Amino acid sequence: MTDTSTLSETGTPSKGASHLSRYFYKSPLSRGYGLLSPTLLLMTLGIVVPVCILLVMSFWTRQGFGFDTTFTTANYVKAFDQPIYMALMKRSLYVSAWATISTVLLAYPMAYYVAFHVHKNKMMWIVLMTLPFWTSYLLRVFAWKVVLGYEGVINSFLMGMGVIDAPLEFLLYSPTAVIVTLTHAWAAFAILPMYVSLEKIDKSLLEAATDLGDGPIWRFIRITLPLSMPGIISASFLIFIPTTGDYITPALLGGPDGMMIGNLIQLQFGAVNNWPMGASLSIILMLFIASIGLVFLFLTKLARERIS
Amino acid sequence: MRNDVSYIKRPNRPLQVYAIIFLIVLYTPVLFLPLFSFNDSIYVRFPLKGFTIQWYFELWERAQVWNSLMNSIKVGICVSIASTGLGIFAAKALTNYRLPGRPSIIGFIMLPLVVPGIIFGVALLVLLSQMGVPLSLYTVAIGHMIVCLPFSIATLLPRFEGFDRSIEEASADLGENAWWTFWRVTFPVVYPGVVASLLLSFTISFDEFIMAFFLSGTEPTLPMYIWGQLRFPQEFPSILALSSIILFVSFLLVFIGQWINRDDAYGK
Structure with a gap:
């Protein structure tokens, strides 16, 4: 979504509407990262965040049907x-x-x-x-x-x-x-x-x-x-x-x-x-x-x- | 000199025989599925009894099969369009701009190609359950996006790399905005890659098992349905029939995709 807007904003430099679009046009770096951002966002939300939560959970323990969220390395010791x-x-x-x-x-x-x-x-x-x-x-x-x-x-x-x-x-x-x-x-x-x-x-x-x-x-x-x-x-x-x-x-x-x-x-x-x-x-x-x-x-x- | 060249280029018979055996062995196990799917016996074993298409008819009448097929198609279409769309932006960004940290970005994006699917499946499951998101076809689609995106980008990147940027610049100089430049100049050049990416990511999502295994709720995808039936030996013949259809369609889709996208991607 953000990409299409970035594209159209940057695409009309001569008409130079806003400062923002001029900034985007001048900086190819931000255009590049702008195009990449949806992919990176998806990979971050789909990989980095879940793995972090997984890491946190690995230091919990099971308690009945729920979790005991006090930090412990018991699982690793057991493993x-x-x-x-x-x-x-x-x-x-x-x-x-x-x-x-x-x-x-x-x-x-x-x-x-x-x-x-x-x-x-x-x-x-x-x-x-x-x-x-x-x-x-x-x-x-x-x-x-x-x-x-x-x-x-x-x-x-x-x-x-x-x-x-x-x-x-x-x-x-x-x-x-x-x-x-x-x-x-x-x-x-x-x-x-x-x-x-x-x-x-x-x-x-x-x-x-x-x-x-x-x-x-x-x-x-x-x-x-x-x-x-x-x-x-x-x-x-x-x-x-x-x-x-x-x-x-x-x-x-x-x-x-x-x-x-x-x-x-x-x-x-x-x-x-x-x-x-x-x-x-x-x-x-x-x-x-x-x-x-x-x-x-x-x-x-x-x-x-x-x-x- | 000429003698040496011909010496190197001389056909190597043993190697040729090996290559043909290799291809036969590569395809043989899979070919047993259609073979037994036409066999008129509930047991999957030799000798073959007789020719029948009853297993295919039986499949036709099962509501569950149609349900899970529709689920898989829905997820597959959404995932292939989304992952190809994101892939186009990412491939363009990675080829047109000199981004600092490019190798690590590519490495990061390609992670799901290498890391076992079970890790990402489990990690997403933990995240979703902690957020209180119920499992559904949407969560399956998120998992499939992560699996498909690296393939889309890997398919599209060579297309964008072989692209002459000056014609894009010419179009911009002639007054087209970026959106029209993309549609009228860039897209016609890269479209074989786009078609290949759509077909490939659809097939991968359609056939994907491990993410769906962890992330699907009450609505199964087709591989999940098959997995459930594998416990019952009496269901084997109809599963063989279903598998044969799936394999045939997958082979066809991937072949079309690879063929349309053939020249640049693999050299000659």
Whole structure:
């Protein structure tokens, strides 16, 4: 709303109606921030303020159906003392670490192929690869439930072929099922940053390496891999962080052994009905994410410096 | 020299085979949903029994499905228009003006792309309940705005960056005000990005689950309805039918959006 008025005010400088409009015209900075203000306002009200309230609530305790609002760190002490909380946190990090590693390993050759070996219809390939990522995450996870289920695609197929007599139970409801599903769900997303950094590589460097006697393997290790490192790091970052707090996949495919921190947080706001504890767990998850994010930032800086 | 170039450009067969397998594996799990939705059996398993469209008919007669579909469409349309609108202003501000702190502003706006949705969902829930705001489709829409806005801006930014500002200045010199300059000069150039942003944010909002999970009141969105039905194995076939329709429409919308917006955004 404020933007349209800013725009029309600033748009007619020659007629110079008010001092305010003249001020806006003269200062591109305030015009810029004016255009940005609705977005920043929404992000502040939708992210910063709620997270602050969440932080405050994490220092409260539950009392009957209400809250005891005296400041206490009891929830945090509990979260670090009782083994269940940190065990789930560790499992979340473990599961998303494996999902990240397998996604990057599987998606890298694909990004490499499109960057170096596809010359016609490049756009078509990129759209085809990334299309599934934009469609319903819930339904893609549900599809894996259909595939891995007790009477699902794999089990009923193998039984029909006579390979196995009874359904394989380990397929569903395990951390492995969660890792497989997460890998599949995020593969499309991992390709883009790696593709971008591979595409940017100056092809003459590869020619130079070949001229100087490097074979394909050494050329890859010495040139392509280090130069695409920023893409690999940002792909890992973009998968690792969101999957740590994933809720849907462990809820549908994890079973009791595959439960993750996101499920525990949901429980606190749902069945357990201990909102302050849920708030503390969310803050702890955010702190973990922030520190991991810092490590990734540091790695990116390191990789960039080595390139230049 | 020419030999070396052709050596690098020579097609790599194993890699090509890998790429095709990759694409097949990427799409296969999702394709089982439509496959079983036409299967004449309540059990989702091989061998397939026979072809039927009864599950689709059954879906047609359910009032709850229509209700939640309408809810999702309402939220999706409002969110896509609002987030694209804000996205246009933000993208214009970020490209036209040298704002101090630009990288941190972009980083801040892109936060929801990375931070797990559950954190923002829970945080908004806590804020709304402390303010005494009842949960409704409006609160779902607020949550979806936060999820969609980074995607809108990321889609629109490359469009505005590739835009030659001098034609805007020419229009201003010729006496058009900012509003008409935008409509007659800027908009025709950036419109592929705008269409892509509208379609993309609609699809994301339509399919979004975790925000709706925490922020919806008594009126469910379609993903919430599906989630509720997943507990009942006897509902699987009709949910498969519903999922197939949703996936088909989502694929179509996103494909159209990406295709209209194709050239600049991804290089060649």
